[in-house]
Amino acid sequence: MTAFERSPDGGRGQARDIRVRWALEEVGQPYHVRLVSFSEMKQPAHLAVNPFGQIPTYEEGDLCLFESGSIVFHIAERHAGLLPEDANARARAITWMFAALNTVEPPILEFVTVVILERDATWHDQRLPLVEDRIRKRLAELSRCLGDADWLDGAFSVGDLVMVGVLRRLNRSGLLDEFPNLAAYVARAEARPAFKRAFEAQLAVATAASNG
């Protein structure tokens, strides 16, 4: 798989390769990471694997995949531990994965846009609370649905892994703390040994880069 040579977040587990590392750790599969620089990501060799010039990408024999959601799902399909065996429970776990990526993450990506790309825009201060309110709406719905359960639908699944990966983008925003059961849900996931190994491995890359 590929990951940032120098992650914009300094290895605090925001770059999307964390989701793939975590999935591989959950199912106990070893992996090799190839680091790519920002300029390499826009070169033909990388674009041949990911036409959008992003990380992570994933190679397994002849197969090349991109999109963290797709890679995580591929891993979950091939190895036990991330998808329930019951067909209906499996479909529901997949549904949560899509909900994370297509309903919960889009307003969070808008938040990242306003905080980073539009930091100096004249409308930054006015627009930020609007975007935060759109996120709060989704968090309130998710919070009500989770209730006091440990995970979204029975046992921990790929749906939780992707949802937590999305929610963690809000770690430093304070928004998660407004929903104590969601903050506890993310903390519960971060306490999993597989997550810790993935996080440490990603942080080690950033530490090596900053020392290099």
Next chain:
Amino acid sequence: MTAFERSPDGGRGQARDIRVRWALEEVGQPYHVRLVSFSEMKQPAHLAVNPFGQIPTYEEGDLCLFESGSIVFHIAERHAGLLPEDANARARAITWMFAALNTVEPPILEFVTVVILERDATWHDQRLPLVEDRIRKRLAELSRCLGDADWLDGAFSVGDLVMVGVLRRLNRSGLLDEFPNLAAYVARAEARPAFKRAFEAQLAVATAASNG
């Protein structure tokens, strides 16, 4: 499945139930549509099926699903016609589905936000071209990858269905026309008999609502 009783777009095929209708038409499965009003969507009965209060939802025996991406994938897994049999080609088709929902659609959702929700904001005129440029970047990458092929990876698949569903949100923006091969790709998909049946069925609901 559920759909809007009165679609905000007047039935021009933007509401996400079109993606589910289209998938069901491609695999030749009959379906029953239950229309829900905006107020019903936020009531406990609907929230029990979709915690985010959106359409479409999907019921099949004991199974209740939400998220158009998840429902379309569920249909593609259970019926022949939308996923290749070869394992690697199948994984790539799934990758395109995720790319559509998590890489191409987010800036398009920002566009919808700026055009509709922030129509009267003081920053509307300044921000619109920024968002359009983010979309153009993704469209340029997709256009280069598609080249002169008919579909994204060999035969038409669930990846094309979801990607076209996403790109069609730009139908009236003029942005697609800047990339002739993408405009032709969408037109090619819209010419499929299954799409036409899905579109007509959705339009019929809107026509009935406006006459009712």
